Amino acid sequence: MSKKNIVSIEDRIPKLKQARKKKANRRLIFYLSIFFFLISIIVYLQSPLSHIKTIQVHGNTHVSNETIIEQSGLTMDTNIWMLNQKNTEDALSKNPIIESVKVSKQLPWTVNIQVNEYKIVGYMKEETNYFPILGNGVTLKQLGQSSFNGKSPLIIGFTEEKYLHRMAEELNKLPQNISALISEVHWQPSDDNKNKILLYMNDGYLVDATIRDFADKMEVYPSIVAQLEPKSKGIIHLGVGVYFESYEKKSASDEEEIDGVEEENTTE
Structure with a gap:
């Protein structure tokens, strides 16, 4: 067959050639769009935007x-x-x-x-200023004030940092309704129990306790008070056994036993 008689399909079908060209153009536009998009991202990441x-x-x-x-x-x-x-x-x-x-x-x-x-669990007084103490034992020296609102107790006599931290951690565990009842916490260490504390309560009672497991034992404070005569005042002991000692009663036989928990004395 003569070469003159051979005709390409593209010559016979011009629309096919045009379609392939459009497809190539679209592909080029797609790749250029991706390129400029990536360039835009790089410029964006490097700019103040x-x-x-x-x-x-x-x-x-x-x-x-x-x-x-x-x-x-x-x-x-x-x-x-x-x-x-x-x-x-x-x-x-x-x-x-x-x-x-x-x-x-x-x-x-x-x-x-x-x-x-950390929440404020108490205040420590130094000279004429009151300093908040947080639940992790940190004292906020930068927030000293001439008075305090009484929503948290005064923490008194803690001359050793580790016992102050332990006390703060226990106070941090207390429910708000119980911590609000505490007016003052005094550290009163003895030779055989350096965890010993004495609490002055806003309802007039004293609480003789220890730092160890203090939060757990104080949670029963409202139920203990509920067992007492409304007008009776005295010391609630939360040590080895739980009992109430009236201010008006002097003899051991006059002490009122209360169901509670036992605690082991320790020097640490």
Whole structure:
């Protein structure tokens, strides 16, 4: 057959050639779009548009917003996509006032820091100032005040740091309705029991107890008082056995036994 008689399909069907060209153009546009999209992302990540613009702090009372932001290590030059939330939380957890913290992103430019601080369990008086004591035993020297509101007890006589910490941890475990009944906590260590404490209660009773398992035993305080005569006042002993000693009764035979728990004396 003569070459002159051979005709390509594309010449016979011009529309097929045009369709292939359009397909090639679409493919080129697709690849170019991806290319420019990736370039845009790189430019965005390198530009101030991806930087943190707002840092919001919630739940803090004792630590200022400025201090928390500074300790977080976050700045307005921090890329929000490069933020390592766990590292930021670990950095803030080193603050002794902060019990727990949660860091989260709020796109496009906001970081939220949710703080949970240790609660104030008492106050220590030094000279003319009252200093809050947190549930982990930390004394907030920077928050001294000339008076206190009485919502938390005065903590008196704790000259050894480890016993103050133990006492604060026990007070931190108490339900609010019971801790609100305590006016003062006095440390009264003896040779055979350095955990010994004496509590002055707002309802007029004294409580003779120890730091060890204090929170567990104080939870039954309301039920103990409910067993007593309304007008009777005295000392509730929460030591080896639980009993009530009236101010008006002197002899051991006049002591009123109350169902309770036993405790082992210890010097530690």
